[in-house]
Amino acid sequence: MSLILNETLKLQANALDRASTACLTVGVLAPGAATVYSVTDSEIAAWVFILGTAIWFFAALVLHLAARRTLKGLQS
Template sequence: MSLIENERTKLLANALDRASTACLTVGLLAPVAAVFYGAGGTALETWTFALGGGIWLFAAVALHLVARRVLGGLRS
């Protein structure tokens, strides 16, 4: 039964890591690309982008660290 539990643990860790990648893409890469290509069309201040990017980056790192912690629960 431990093989099934390990696979479920890996699946959960992968889902968390994919969520962290999505946070990084949505929160950091997309706004930077929008500003770079002039597609933003908004009058947001620089600090708003920085604050939002920082929050999304924190969420991405937190999810990634949780995924690593989940993988620590694998059984041999």
């Protein structure tokens, strides 16, 4: 029974970690690339970029930490 539980927990942790990677890509890297290539020039866009990046980065961090916490439930 613990083998099934361990595999289920690993799948859940992997899903959470993939979601954190997606948050990082969509919320941090994509807007960063848009800024580097000067897609927007307004001052408001800069604040939206900073705030949005912080929120998405925090979401990615929370999901990653949740994945790590999930793995602590593995049984030997």
